[in-house]
Amino acid sequence: MTNRYRIGDLATRLAVPTQTIRYYEHEGLLPKPARTEGNYRVYGIAERERLTFILHCRALDMTLDEIRHLLRLRDAPGQGCAEVNAVLDAHIGHVAERIRLLNDLQLQLKDLRARCESPSTSKDCGILQGLASFPTAQDGGASRAGGHGRRAQE
């Protein structure tokens, strides 16, 4: 029977750092697990499935709040699932909005890049000049619209 895990087992199997598991517990996404005599956390299949669920949601870039919401719905199996759809649709909207913003950004960036096809000295570089004088102060930019973000390495 593979239905008793310590935190490291679970972490290895689901390819997630142990600290992240503890963090999810701290954040109330995972329940406080049973403990061994030596105070080690012990997980069963239910917790493993719950963590799998959470990780899938994170892979889809949902916030922990969105995931909490879905977990609550999942914990009330008799309810209708219209609300599940609503959460998902909202999140699809977040991603769509971010794509829209980034596409705008990409256009602006390529426009800026085109100002220096013939590299000279930076004093005369069209890129640096463009960055110093674009219309930004009033508005017209694509910044600051809805949809939560993501952060990556490098």
Next chain:
Amino acid sequence: MTNRYRIGDLATRLAVPTQTIRYYEHEGLLPKPARTEGNYRVYGIAERERLTFILHCRALDMTLDEIRHLLRLRDAPGQGCAEVNAVLDAHIGHVAERIRLLNDLQLQLKDLRARCESPSTSKDCGILQGLASFPTAQDGGASRAGGHGRRAQE
């Protein structure tokens, strides 16, 4: 002559919070400015232009590190501007990568959403089931690739 600003003037004119200006100073993007007798910061046209430059870069979603890099190049006006192009091209790559990831994500999300066209009880909801059993543990997902992220309100 409008070439002496206090922090609030600058903030109003460039539509940025005063705290952000101080933060940029703290981060070394803006130099330590002169002070009045009463210890108030005083800015001139050079600082205003520098801040404008920074804000344009931020509007294009560059990191403060990327901006620091560009400012260094800007401060060495005799140098060639090949490096400016390199920074910009790298950043264009970051944005492109994020767009790619988000498009992947959007596909997965729509796929998931399609598993529940006929809302029933959450116990049988295809969405919740999909989230509990997707292939995520090993790999195959689009997560964790380059390009820095963005955060927004809501």
Next chain:
DNA sequence: AGAGACTTTATAGTAGCTTCAAGGTCAAGC
């Protein structure tokens, strides 16, 4: 002199972790 608008610094909070430090637990080896 006192009100109000501005400024100063320092500190904490945001999201979702990651990394570090200092120590406790457990099985194996000598």
Next chain:
DNA sequence: GCTTGACCTTGAAGCTACTATAAAGTCTCT
């Protein structure tokens, strides 16, 4: 029996780019 090493525990700090709060000092007007 005792040490080594792998694992586990908690707590706190660091990351990005701000944002918000607090407590106090400065300036201007009346």
